[in-house]
Amino acid sequence: MNNYNNNKPSPSWIQWLIGLLDAEGNFQVSPKKRTNSKGVITHYGVLVGFHLGMHIRDYALLVHIQQMLSGLGTIYLYPDKQEAHFAITKKAELQIFIELIISQFQLLTSYQLQRFLVLNKVLCENIVRVPTLEGFQAQLNTSFEAPLLNSSIPFLSSWIVGFINGEGSFSIVKNGKVFIFLLEHTDLAVLELIKEVLGFALPVYTVKLREGRKQTFAIKVSSRSDIGKVVSFLDANEPLKGYKLEQYFSWKEKWMTKNQ
Secondary structure, three states, X not given: OOOOOOOOOOHXXXXXXXXXXXXXXXXXXXXXXXXXXXXXXXXXEEEEEEEXXXXXXXXXXXXXXXXXXXXXXXXXXXXXXOEEEEEEOOHHHHHHHHHHHHOOOOOOOHHHXXXXXXXXXXHHOOOOEEOOHHHHHHHOOOOOOOOOOOOOOOOHHHHHHHHHHHHEEEEEEOOOOEEEEXXXXXXXXXXXXXXXXXXXXXXXXXXXXXXXXXXXXXXXXXXXXHHHHHHHHXXXXXXXXXXXXXXXXXXXXXXXXXXX
């Protein structure tokens, strides 16, 4: 493994990554039963990990992220599912990851921040085993306050680009006549903040609930003025990365050609 101190990602890159983690990251803490030779459960081990799963076309992006983190973690390919996962499961590497990335800038979605705080508690208190599942839940109770969201957050612009990298989409419909930017997520407060920063007049709307899915909300804009705001914002900040950047460039080029 490379020396962890060799790479020093720029602040804007870290801010971008935090946005991507808020959109796509997975902070995991889970119990694993331990049994004796007779098969009787003696206690539960506490497993921890971080995973970032993406479409397999973004394998190169995950490699880039791992390289920027000086070789932390492992990348797994799942061709049958068309997925690639970047995982960090060693406690020492998780602590380095937290110090290098998450200690710099706060996660902004309530769900991800709460999941991270639980994982961090396990690491800081070195919780490795609990006697029962009830004990597992009791040990992991953490005081939690939702992130304070406002447009004056200093790292917000790069964070939004990272969030779009994970959850945004760029499409063209009606035979190339209508350009659409869509951003969908479960965190309404975050979407309201992004809408404010980008200056959209249309409200964030509630997406029709799909069976087996959590309730989501969405920003969807298609007017020439609003698409222009999207383009101006993305071109002025830390760039999108991976397949999303390719998608955006193609979409933007066609939009600019149409609106010359």
